[in-house]
Amino acid sequence: MSPESEKFVCPPHHSGRIDKIIAQCFPEVSRSLIKKAIEEGRVVRADGTSLEPKSKISAGEEFLIDLRRPEVKKHLPYEYPLKILYEDESVFVVNKDSGMVTHPGDGTGPDTLIHALLHHSSSLCPVGAPDRPGIVHRLDKETSGVMVVAKSEQAYHHLVAQFAERQVTKRYLALVCGKVRENEGVFNDPIGRHPKIRVKMCVSNHGSHAITEWRVVRRFSSDYSLVSCRILTGRTHQIRVHFSNANHPLAGDLTYGGRRSRQNKIFERVMLHASELGFAHPVTGERMLWEAPTPPDFTKPLEKISKDFQG
Numbered sequence: 001m002s003p004e005s006e007k008f009v010c011p012p013h014h015s016g017r018i019d020k021i022i023a024q025c026f027p028e029v030s031r032s033l034i035k036k037a038i039e040e041g042r043v044v045r046a047d048g049t050s051l052e053p054k055s056k057i058s059a060g061e062e063f064l065i066d067l068r069r070p071e072v073k074k075h076l077p078y079e080y081p082l083k084i085l086y087e088d089e090s091v092f093v094v095n096k097d098s099g100m101v102t103h104p105g106d107g108t109g110p111d112t113l114i115h116a117l118l119h120h121s122s123s124l125c126p127v128g129a130p131d132r133p134g135i136v137h138r139l140d141k142e143t144s145g146v147m148v149v150a151k152s153e154q155a156y157h158h159l160v161a162q163f164a165e166r167q168v169t170k171r172y173l174a175l176v177c178g179k180v181r182e183n184e185g186v187f188n189d190p191i192g193r194h195p196k197i198r199v200k201m202c203v204s205n206h207g208s209h210a211i212t213e214w215r216v217v218r219r220f221s222s223d224y225s226l227v228s229c230r231i232l233t234g235r236t237h238q239i240r241v242h243f244s245n246a247n248h249p250l251a252g253d254l255t256y257g258g259r260r261s262r263q264n265k266i267f268e269r270v271m272l273h274a275s276e277l278g279f280a281h282p283v284t285g286e287r288m289l290w291e292a293p294t295p296p297d298f299t300k301p302l303e304k305i306s307k308d309f310q311g
Contacts, residue, residue, distance in 0.1 A: 005042070005064040005066040006064070006065060007062060007063075007064060008025075008064070008065045010057050010059050010060060010061045011025065011059060013059060014059050015056070015058045015059060016057070017053065017054050017055065017057075018038065018043065018051055018054075018055050018056070018063075019034050019053040019054070021057060022034050022065070022067075026067060029067050030127065030157050032157065033067065033069060033127070034067065037065070037067050038051055038052065038053045038055075039052075042065065042066040043064075043066070045061070045062070046061075046062040046063060051063075075110065075115050075118055076110055076118070077116075078110055078112070078115035078116045078118070078119055079116075079119050080100075080115075080116040082120055083292075084120070085290050088151075090150070090151055090152050090154070090155040090281070090282050091148055091149065091150060091151055091281070091282065092120075092121075092148070092149040092151060093146065093147070093148050094113070094146070094147055094149065095144070095147075095292040095293070096113060096139055096144055096145060096146075096147050097295065098141075098143065098295065098297055098298075099141065099142065100113055100116070100141065101113070101141050102114070102138040102139060102147070103131055103135050103138065104131040104132075105131060113147075114131070114132070114133065114135070117134075117149060121151070124149075125151055125152055125155065125156050126153060127156050127157075134151060135149060135150075136148065136149070136156060136159040136160050136163055137168075137234060139274055140237065140240075140270070140272075142252075142270040143270060143272045143273070144269075144272075144274070144292070144295050144297075144298065145172070145273045145274025145275060145277075145292045146274050146275070146277040146292035147274070148277060148279060150282070152282075154282060154283065155282040155283070158280075158282035159282055162279050162280060163234065166232055166233070167279070168277070168278065168279045169230070169276060169277065169279070170234070170277060171228060171229065171275050172228070172230075172231070172239055172275060173217070173227075173228060173229075173273045173275050173294065173298075174227050174229055174239055174243065174250055174272050174273075175224055175226050175250065175251040175252075175301070176224065176225050176226075176227060176243050176248040176250055176271075177223070177249050177250070177258055178222070178224070178225065178247065178248050179219055179221070179222040179223070179225055180216050180219070180225040180227060180248055182216075183216050184213075184214060184215035185215075186213050186214070187212040187214070187242035187243075187245075188209075188211050188212075189203040189210065189242065190203065190204060190207035190208055190209055190210060191207045191208060191236070191241050191242075192204035192206050193207075199255075200256070201236050201237045201241050202241060203241060203242075203245045207235075208233070208235055209233060210231075210235040210238050210242070211231065211232040211233050212230075212231050212232075212238060212242045213229065214227045214228065214230075215227065220305050220306060225248070227243075237256070239272060240255070240256050240270070241256065244257050250270055250272055251267050251270075251271040251301070252267030252269050252270045252271045252301075253270045253271070266305065267301050268297055268301075269297055271298060271301065273292070273295070273298050274292060276290065276291050276292075277289070278290070
């Protein structure tokens with residue numbers, strides 16, 4: 001145990017699972033952090049005996065506990081004109097630009113959304129992965145649109161649960177190659193890691209369940225279709241993979257089969273925009289729906305192909 005460990009005595013008239021007892025005695029600490037501390041051996045009996053979250057304890061038993069949060073990595077603030085749609089003491093709602101990485105990782109620079117939020121606010125949520133404080137979901141680098149970031153531990157765990165339980169509304173606009181003949185439909189093919197190219201995903205029988213609902217908003221002759229998508233799951237590259245598998249890769253998406261020659265003249269990015277995000281406020285419970293306006297690097301190519309096909 002670390003020197004920061006402190007003595008804990010199970011209170012009178014308490015007995016049962018140790019994770020639940022500690023949660024009752026330390027209501028300010030999240031259950032996930034308590035579970036992690038026990039599993040990492042930072043909660044032990046006074047004699048050093050290890051425990052499991054489900055271990056039964058009784059009143060009067062003594063333990064050594066260390067419930068400190070994992071240290072959040074320090075990042076330098078990055079001055080950037082963020083498009084903040086909403087902010088309070090619990091959450092940020094931002095309209096992320098295409099080209100901005102959501103959080104630090106291998107090969108990223110000091111200019112991610114996390115760095116930009118640190119310039120806007122001196123502190124971020126203390127929980128999440130060390131390089132992802134407050135991040136409960138993410139958008140690909142080239143995908144623009146609405147995101148929510150937690151500012152408090154309570155908000156973080158509440159939002160994580162909403163995403164896990166599919167209580168969040170997520171809508172996107174996508175420009176896909178080719179004429180989509182049906183007016184609407186649903187993709188439910190499972191998605192997994194590509195067996196040979198590790199940076200790609202693919203439809204796979206060994207993948208995870210994935211559902212994408214879609215409807216056509218507009219057709220541009222036989223070359224492109226603008227579709228509105230609602231995803232009921234959150235798989236990596238889900239919309240990109242589903243439409244590519246249906247022979248309608250997203251415009252500008254060279255990774256999943258978009259047309260290269262024409263795209264280099266018109267599309268400077270993957271044509272995918274997170275247009276709406278709905279969730280229950282983690283403190284008030286109020287249902288909130290946020291819309292992110294489409295940026296110029298999405299609307300200008302639409303105007304260009306519209307003029308081309310009208311002329």
